[in-house]
Amino acid sequence: MSRTAAIHPLRLLLQVNLRQLLRRFQSTAVQSPLWVIMVVICTGGYLALSFWLFYRGLRFLETFPGLGALLTERLLFILFAFLFILLLLSSLVISYSNLFRNRETAFLVTLPISRETIFQWKFIESAFLASWAFVFLIAPLLAAYGLMRGVSWHFYVLTILLVGMFVVIPSVLGSWFAVVLARYLDRRSFQVSCVLIGLTLLSVVAFWPQPEPLTEDMLEVRVLAILDQMLMQTRFAQFPLLPSYWLSSSVLHWAEGAFATAGFFALVLLSNVLLFGFLCLTYTGHFFYDAASAVQSRNSVFGHWIFGRRHKPSSSSPWPAKGGLEKVIGWLPWLEPDLAALIVKDIRIFWRDTTQWGQTLVLFGLLAAYIINLRHFSTQLTNAFWVNAVAFLNLGACSLNLATLTTRFVFPQFSLEGKRVWILGLAPLGLVRAVKTKFTLAFSASLIVTLGLILLSCRMLRLDFTRLSYFAVAITIMTFSLNGLAVGLGAIYPNFREENPSKIVSGFGGTFCLIVSFLYIVFSVAVLAYGSPWVASGARSVSVTLLCMGSFLGLSFLVGWVPFYWGLKKVANFEQT
Amino acid sequence: MIELVQLVKRFGDLTAVNELSLTVGRGEFFAVLGPNAAGKTTTIKILSGLIKPSSGQARIAGFDVQTQPMEARRRMAYVPDFPFLYDKLTPAEFLRFTGQLFRMDEAAIVKGSHELVARFNLEAYLKKSIEGLSHGTRQRVAIVSALLHDPEVIILDEPMVGLDPHHARVLKDILKEKTRLGMTVFISTHQLSVAEEMADRIGIIHHGRLVALGNKEELRRQSGVDGALESVFLALTMAEANLLSDHTHAPTSKPQ
Secondary structure (H helix, E strand, C coil), X not given: CCXXXXXXXXXXXXXXXXXXXXXXXXXXXXXXXXXXXXXXHHHHHHHHHHHHHHHHHHHHHHCCCCXXXXXXXXXHHHHHHHHHHHHHHHHHHHHHHHHHCXXXXXXXXXXXXXXXXXXXXXXXXXXXXXXXXXXXHHHHHHHXXXXXXXCCHHHHHHHHHHHHHHCHHHHHHHHHHHHHHHHHCCHHHHHHHHHHHHHHHHHHHHHCCCCCCCXXXXXXXXXXXXXXXXXXXXXXXXXXXXXXXXXHHHHHXXXXXXXXXXXXXXXXXXXXXXHHHXXXXXXXXXXXXXXHHHHHCCCCCCCCCHHHHHCCCCCCCCCCCCCHHHHHHHCCXXXXXXXXXXXXXXXXXXXXXXHHHHXXXXXXXXXXXXXXXXXXXXXXXXXXXXXXXXXXXXHHHHHHHHHHHHHHHHCCHHHHXXXXXXXXXXXXXXXXXXXXXXXXXXXXXXXXXXXXXXXXXXXXXXXXXXXXXXXXXXXXHHHHHHHHHHHHHHHHCCCCCCCCHHHHHCCHHXXXXXXXXXXHHHHHXXXXXXXXXXXXXXXXXXXXXXXXXXXXXXXXXXHHHHHHHHHHHHHHXXXXX | CEEEEEEEEEECCEEEEEEEEEEECCCCEEEEECCCCCCHHHHHHHHCCCCCCCEEEXXXXXXXXXXXXXXXXXXXXXXXXXXXXXXXXXXXXXXXXXXXXXXXXXXXXXXXXXXXXXXXXXXXXXXXXXXXXXXXHHHHHHHXXXXXXXXXXXXXXXXCCCCCHHHHHHXXXXXXXXXXXXXXXXXXXXXXXXXXXXCCEEEEEECCEEEEEECHHHXXXXXXXXXXXXXXXXXXXHHHHHHHHHCCCCCCCCCC
């Protein structure tokens, strides 16, 4: 066999994966042009809208006499500091799954590719996956900042280079954390640790800030004191060892024309990128292999856990006794056994997939932390307009959170059954009843959370019973509609070939579901607020209120019931063929 | 060509491979049999470098798969039961990619692929996207890519799964031809007929231990059953299971 001058395996891997990516785009463009148009419009819409909002926001800050520049500067420091943390977490999670839960990695380990090269490739892939959204998010902000400051073209070039360098550091740290965690923690411990850390952070966010109680009179005379307090509390973003500090400083100084100082911070960033990059690309491969082997060598994710051992069957019978969940579901007398079995199965799968409940917990936990913090401000919200505005914004935030979760987790439910459709399809249960049950379960579970949050929000804002009931009914209808939409579209646009729910969601149906959910929420909150009897200083006319409520109900029916109904029809047809 | 020396692999409390020692010579067709969860796949994963052993050594062509992984992998090929292929590539592109990883030039890749592709009837699929291929066709592509660089050792985990009888026959023929030319075949299978027909020697693994080793006649003698391999296999694994149930801490048995 003749051998050739070797092409470096990393180059081969880059070539192959770029070709894959290109073909994926091409096939998507050919197979789903509507999806591509929808994504392009939404992306363009986001960029234009966020650019406009950032630009207006920065202009507004600039109008603060004597403080505009300081506030803008601090805003950028805080933004980059939080993005650094988010990028670090995102990189950690993506690196973990990319290095240790990836079939390509296992394939490459058996080939004559060094461990260092495998790690290099997976690091590059993870860094790209973790950071593209970050760049997409901050691009309009930096463009708006540049426009506001009237900078030259080279500001944008430098900013692109700086951001490109900046993302390397959290990516390296994230991949290192992933390797260390994989080496010493099993998957379950890793996931639970992430959730516990998240919950701790949420608790800190919920209970740490203790603003000084202020009256409106004090607000008018103590603006400077408040600003001073705010600047003191956000000083952490200017910690000189944070990479986000070097990035922000370089960007800000370059915009001001202080090129030498900007260059200094750019060089600090570059030197750290080179150091971390070098260490990552040369020495981590060996540790990666140890960690990968350790991940593959764990007996059971429950094996080392005390509760896992406690529930091991007795030696006399290998058959496990009914669990607590089965007993609880069994207490519901109206539930037929086959539906009960389906519900138990769905709850178990949800519970055992920490990704699902972890994301749910983080999203709603953040919202809960914010709502709990409302107690500090509710006494200051003496103006009825702001009380109502906050209450409606809470309704919108709660619904948006729900929409992301219904799209991410409820939409792919039917597609995921596709691979196992013989179980449900051949059982006397029937697919239609199965889909209805999934809807009921998703609706009931999400209603407990959304209704709870809205009631908490109303309580924190000290709303009266009438308004509390108004918001409670509104969130119940919206929860129904968003779940109906996700279940219905999931059945209308199934993807039986894909087993990864995130890939199912990224298709046309999932994207469509997210966009419709978003538009529905915007419209609903707008008409509910406009038609509400409490927003205007004078009472709205009854006809306007009725029109708004009618529009809300009509749209909710259209968005929730119609797709659900068509989805059921499609499932019934599918079952008959 | 393949040496396993006192190989042990523990998953927490479970010992999946228990002091396994084995040597497979050059040009030998070796089949490893065993019930589910016997430790066959774990042994193969250690051999292919996917996991590290808890103790002991695994060597391919004299190279330790842990301390000299590149040397070992250049001389071997591994076909898992569900092989990974890049979905958006065509089989031709995938074969070129794997050939290049083994430092083959374009002429060698084309020449090497030509016969294998023809024998596995893959010509019609060469320019089609892999994602559209059936499981059996994907399996054939994976087998061709493994054989392409003419490895000294090939390790196959349930390679017949998904192959139709014709292509299963083709694979058997090719493997037999290659062993005559010096290639070592290490195959794990539940299809006893494959082992019976093809293997020079058969190893039976049960509870992570090699409970029997030898050619068909030697296995018959060891089991005391004079019948088909199925009867021999059942006798050996059932006897081992009974032994284990009698003695909770059964001593490690060595192959005769």
